[in-house]
Amino acid sequence: MAIKPIHNPAQGKLRVVGFISGSGKTLWKAFELQKELEAAWEGSPFEICGVFSSDPGASGVASAAEYGIPSASLDIRKYYAYRGAKLKDRDVRREYDAEAARMIAEFNPDLVLLAGYVWATTDILLNKYMFINVHPADLTRQENGDRLFAGPNGVGDALSAREPYLRSSSHIATPELDGGPLLVISPKIPVDYGKAGEYDEKEFMKYYLRLVNAQSREVGARTIYEIAMGHFARNEEGKVFYRDSEAPMGISIESWDQNTPRYARNTSALLNPKSIAVIGASAKGGIGHAIVKNIEAVDFQGTAYAVNRSGDDVLSTPGYTSILEIPGDVDMAVITVPSQYVLQVAEECGQKGVKAVVCISAGFKEVGAQGEKAQEELLRIVNRYNMRLLGPNCMGVSNNNASVRLNTTILHDIPLDGNIAFVSQSGGLGAVLLDYAEHLGIGFSSIVSLGNQADITVNDILPLLAEDPQTEVILLYLEQIPDFQRFAGISARISKDKPIVLLKAGRTDAGAAAAGSHT
Numbered sequence: 001m002a003i004k005p006i007h008n009p010a011q012g013k014l015r016v017v018g019f020i021s022g023s024g025k026t027l028w029k030a031f032e033l034q035k036e037l038e039a040a041w042e043g044s045p046f047e048i049c050g051v052f053s054s055d056p057g058a059s060g061v062a063s064a065a066e067y068g069i070p071s072a073s074l075d076i077r078k079y080y081a082y083r084g085a086k087l088k089d090r091d092v093r094r095e096y097d098a099e100a101a102r103m104i105a106e107f108n109p110d111l112v113l114l115a116g117y118v119w120a121t122t123d124i125l126l127n128k129y130m131f132i133n134v135h136p137a138d139l140t141r142q143e144n145g146d147r148l149f150a151g152p153n154g155v156g157d158a159l160s161a162r163e164p165y166l167r168s169s170s171h172i173a174t175p176e177l178d179g180g181p182l183l184v185i186s187p188k189i190p191v192d193y194g195k196a197g198e199y200d201e202k203e204f205m206k207y208y209l210r211l212v213n214a215q216s217r218e219v220g221a222r223t224i225y226e227i228a229m230g231h232f233a234r235n236e237e238g239k240v241f242y243r244d245s246e247a248p249m250g251i252s253i254e255s256w257d258q259n260t261p262r263y264a265r266n267t268s269a270l271l272n273p274k275s276i277a278v279i280g281a282s283a284k285g286g287i288g289h290a291i292v293k294n295i296e297a298v299d300f301q302g303t304a305y306a307v308n309r310s311g312d313d314v315l316s317t318p319g320y321t322s323i324l325e326i327p328g329d330v331d332m333a334v335i336t337v338p339s340q341y342v343l344q345v346a347e348e349c350g351q352k353g354v355k356a357v358v359c360i361s362a363g364f365k366e367v368g369a370q371g372e373k374a375q376e377e378l379l380r381i382v383n384r385y386n387m388r389l390l391g392p393n394c395m396g397v398s399n400n401n402a403s404v405r406l407n408t409t410i411l412h413d414i415p416l417d418g419n420i421a422f423v424s425q426s427g428g429l430g431a432v433l434l435d436y437a438e439h440l441g442i443g444f445s446s447i448v449s450l451g452n453q454a455d456i457t458v459n460d461i462l463p464l465l466a467e468d469p470q471t472e473v474i475l476l477y478l479e480q481i482p483d484f485q486r487f488a489g490i491s492a493r494i495s496k497d498k499p500i501v502l503l504k505a506g507r508t509d510a511g512a513a514a515a516g517s518h519t
Contacts, residue, residue, distance in 0.1 A: 024060030027115035029217035046228035050107030131173035150178035182250035273331035280336035339363030350385025359391035394451025395427035418443020
């Protein structure tokens with residue numbers, strides 16, 4: 001059954017309106033993320049385009065004016081009082097929601113974030129816009145199909161039930177209070193019931209409510225970002241998918257320090273590392289040995305290490321038995337061990353704090369179902385430690401900038417220096433093209449072999465090349481273009497200053513069969 005993203009980035013930035021009744025801190029956390037992303041090369045995939053408040057005097061309305069964001073307000077208490085109705089009157093609420101819908105129409109939103117907006121909405125609004133609610137409780141906790149801690153007192157109910165931990169949840173809002181598919185669940189907040197004797201009941205709850213509210217702000221911002229990137233999707237039955245995998249309970253964040261979004265990771269360490277460890281480099285020869293030889297041949301401007309079982313030095317490069325034994329930081333690890341040892345090595349790289357991993361080793365998705373499972377586990381390790389992964393099944397990366405002098409490729413000959421950046425998904429064809437280039441006297445600024453593109457894709461490399469002063473032309477050989485809309489947007493921007501030459505393989509039956517070795 002086909003799935004459709006909640007928001008398709010090809011349609012432009014996700015336009016978000018925040019519904020607030022107080023300070024709107026959850027909305028402003030998303031706005032803070034928006035400003036951070038706007039400073040990045042690709043910009044922000046979403047924008048806060050308006051604010052609606054049920055209280056014209058709410059501090060969040062003043063904040064909107066300060067930030068230059070348009071706002072609209074309709075006092076809900078006066079609205080009900082004028083009609084002589086109680087706040088639970090759903091008929092009056094439908095009238096109120098119709099007026100609210102009219103007021104926010106001028107903001108042209110794609111999505112509405114209920115950021116501290118405690119009043120339950122009706123289908124008048126829900127049928128018109130996608131609403132995302134952030135609830136200060138763990139909505140994954142269920143009994144007989146009911147969410148145990150839904151409702152206005154989620155934290156209090158969870159504490160009364162003596163829950164061992166508290167969490168915050170985001171979900172797609174429905175007419176059912178705190179109903180709808182789950183999206184993002186915050187890390188756990190352990191509850192110390194021993195502290196209950198130090199506070200009265202209300203103060204004890206307030207203490208933990210503050211902690212949960214802080215998580216809610218992170219959850220709201222992360223949810224908006226993931227939706228804006230097109231990572232959340234639904235099928236015709238309404239089931240939620242995250243990055244094409246079914247997510248019936250949303251995605252659970254165990255720690256904000258793990259599985260950070262790609263924009264927050266150090267991708268630039270791939271082309272500009274200060275230190276490198278080649279894992280699987282033997283003094284007796286082999287692929288790792290060849291890579292160490294190339295690193296030394298180009299006079300790498302950082303520090304290099306070799307890792308092998310014996311801890312032997314390789315050529316002039318000092319050896320260690322494990323990356324964990326290397327003193328100081330390691331920016332990049334180049335993995336050349338057999339595939340059955342890659343996961344263990346990747347785990348150690350994460351523990352070491354490595355920023356970028358280049359996996360030369362083959363034996364992953366390109367070899368079938370078992371290899372695909374291994375690649376998925378490799379990616380889980382990479383994400384847990386916030387690393388970036390080039391490959392697996394690639395031939396490495398080089399950067400001829402004089403301040404870097406990097407060559408971690410398995411190429412027999414060192415490519416000439418020049419102003420062409422070459423990005424190839426095929427290592428074999430890439431090597432052949434480089435051989436011809438040498439005969440033609442063509443030089444390169446950078447060479448990147450993508451391999452299986454399990455993590456880093458051509459879309460992650462292009463912004464780095466855009467900022468590289470030595471690169472004047474970009475040559476691409478691709479068998480597959482992941483996230484084509486993102487590729488088109490990035491390429492359009494870069495090609496205004498630097499020509500991009502693309503050879504797309506796999507358009508014939510024979511080409512598609514060859515491309516299958518990676519895709």
